[in-house]
Amino acid sequence: xxxxxxxxxxxxxxxxxxxxxxxxxxxxxxxxxxxxxxxxxxxxxxxxxxxxxxxxxxxxxxxxxxxxxxxxxxxxxxxxxxxxxxxxxxxxxxxxxxxxxxxxxxxxxxxxxxxxxxxxxxxxxxxxxxxxxxxxxxxxxxxxxxxxxxxxxxxxxxxxxxxxxxxxxxxxxxxxxxxxxxxxxxxxxxxxxxxxxxxxxxxxxxxxxxxxxxxxxxxxxxxxxxxxxxxxxxxxxx
Amino acid sequence: xxxxxxxxxxxxxxxxxxxxxxxxxxxxxxxxxxxxxxxxxxxxxxxxxxxxxxxxxxxxxxxxxxxxxxxxxxxxxxxxxxxxxxxxxxxxxxxxxxxxxxxxxxxxxxxxxxxxxxxxxxxxxxxxxxxxxxxxxxxxxxxxxxxxxxxxxxxxxxxxxxxxxxxxxxxxxxxxxxxxxxxxxxxxxxxxxxxxxxxxxxxxxxxxxxxxxxxxxxxxxxxxxxxxxxxxxxxxxxxxxxxxxxxxxxxx
Numbered sequence: 001x002x003x004x005x006x007x008x009x010x011x012x013x014x015x016x017x018x019x020x021x022x023x024x025x026x027x028x029x030x031x032x033x034x035x036x037x038x039x040x041x042x043x044x045x046x047x048x049x050x051x052x053x054x055x056x057x058x059x060x061x062x063x064x065x066x067x068x069x070x071x072x073x074x075x076x077x078x079x080x081x082x083x084x085x086x087x088x089x090x091x092x093x094x095x096x097x098x099x100x101x102x103x104x105x106x107x108x109x110x111x112x113x114x115x116x117x118x119x120x121x122x123x124x125x126x127x128x129x130x131x132x133x134x135x136x137x138x139x140x141x142x143x144x145x146x147x148x149x150x151x152x153x154x155x156x157x158x159x160x161x162x163x164x165x166x167x168x169x170x171x172x173x174x175x176x177x178x179x180x181x182x183x184x185x186x187x188x189x190x191x192x193x194x195x196x197x198x199x200x201x202x203x204x205x206x207x208x209x210x211x212x213x214x215x216x217x218x219x220x221x222x223x224x225x226x227x228x229x230x231x232x233x234x235x236x237x238x
Numbered sequence: 239x240x241x242x243x244x245x246x247x248x249x250x251x252x253x254x255x256x257x258x259x260x261x262x263x264x265x266x267x268x269x270x271x272x273x274x275x276x277x278x279x280x281x282x283x284x285x286x287x288x289x290x291x292x293x294x295x296x297x298x299x300x301x302x303x304x305x306x307x308x309x310x311x312x313x314x315x316x317x318x319x320x321x322x323x324x325x326x327x328x329x330x331x332x333x334x335x336x337x338x339x340x341x342x343x344x345x346x347x348x349x350x351x352x353x354x355x356x357x358x359x360x361x362x363x364x365x366x367x368x369x370x371x372x373x374x375x376x377x378x379x380x381x382x383x384x385x386x387x388x389x390x391x392x393x394x395x396x397x398x399x400x401x402x403x404x405x406x407x408x409x410x411x412x413x414x415x416x417x418x419x420x421x422x423x424x425x426x427x428x429x430x431x432x433x434x435x436x437x438x439x440x441x442x443x444x445x446x447x448x449x450x451x452x453x454x455x456x457x458x459x460x461x462x463x464x465x466x467x468x469x470x471x472x473x474x475x476x477x478x479x480x481x482x483x484x485x486x487x488x489x490x
Contacts, residue, residue, distance in 0.1 A: 147289060
């Protein structure tokens with residue numbers, strides 16, 4: 001959740017904003033933009049709840065969608081592991097030794113013509129939101145720059161998912177892209193609000209963010225006040 | 239205990255951890271403590287590349303250092319940043335001499351009571367994945383011995399990060415770095431929950447988290463997650479104090 005050097009993903013922000021002529025939903029636009037901007041052939045976005053329920057909300061094309069479905073059907077694969085572990089799972093060649101972790105999945109994916117899979121959990125610490133999966137028809141790792149871009153996409157998409165009931169928020173505050181926003185105090189304040197308001201982490205973060213917006217303050221400023229106990233939230237505010 | 243024995247004990251402890259199922263988050267915190275003990279530092283911190291162009295703190299001996307390191311990063315100056323970029327140690331026996339080089343960093347560090355700062359790179363072959371930062375309240379150089387010990391500890395950090403899982407995939411470094419960074423966020427969230435719940439300061443909240451993990455033989459990361467997800471009873475982690483209620487600032 002750091003989004004450093006956000007200038008590099010202007011293409012993503014443009015896709016998020018969209019144009020009046022767009023037919024596609026935001027998740028689909030994001031997937032299409034990933035394929036356009038990065039050396040990948042497919043992209044897919046899923047929302048995931050803790051209970052394991054997974055809902056695909058967008059794919060760049062049929063193959064990407066099928067790859068997602070395959071993993072859901074089998075209950076195994078890089079995406080499943082990424083979501084559970086909180087780490088990206090990067091498989092440069094599904095037909096190589098790395099793919100032997102999920103043999104059935106690897107065979108199925110290869111049969112669709114996909115050779116590399118890069119799965120990124122969408123999360124904010126302990127708040128697990130969903131999954132971004134990028135695929136390619138040819139084997140090979142993401143370069144350091146492409147990896148950085150993919151991580152930035154994951155960060156931004158995670159923020160978009162922290163809205164009402166896990167639905168993608170339509171408005172995106174570009175101040176969130178400023179790395180100085182993401183201080184440890186912001187995460188600590190989220191935890192404090194969870195306790196003060198008796199709510200989950202996602203809700204608490206959204207509340208914190210909403211307060212900052214309404215008070216026209218930086219998120220990190222509000223967080224600082226919460227930590228210093230100069231600002232307390234009570235259940236009446238909820 | 240003399241340093242040699244201390245060092246051997248630290249190495250043996252770390253080696254034991256590496257052959258067992260371990261949590262890299264625990265390991266990084268132990269290593270940062272060893273830095274303080276073995277190198278006579280007043281504060282120490284570990285920073286890792288977030289692979290997006292930034293450095294993030296993943297472990298620190300106190301909250302104070304955190305402020306500094308984050309500050310340093312945001313202003314794009316400081317020995318730690320230089321160390322990460324160059325891949326070489328950046329040793330500053332007397333901060334005052336560098337006030338033109340890093341004006342804001344020196345100002346803030348001095349304000350916090352530090353007089354010397356040393357940064358050692360975390361290297362993996364040709365790549366620098368982060369830096370180890372040592373802060374001291376007294377000015378003075380690191381001895382050659384200190385540098386050797388520091389390098390050994392830095393290497394252990396890198397090994398610890400990579401070895402947490404059996405290396406089956408070539409992309410392990412990236413996966414591990416991102417995992418460590420996310421674990422850090424979970425820990426911060428958990429600290430907040432405990433701080434509010436138990437009216438504790440952040441340092442104490444963290445101590446209680448670690449104590450619970452140790453007492454129940456669980457990984458720090460898992461306990462932190464449990465605290466945030468609500469699957470662990472908060473009262474158990476906060477602990478029942480037999481002394482007066484109110485803000486706890488003990489070292490336990």
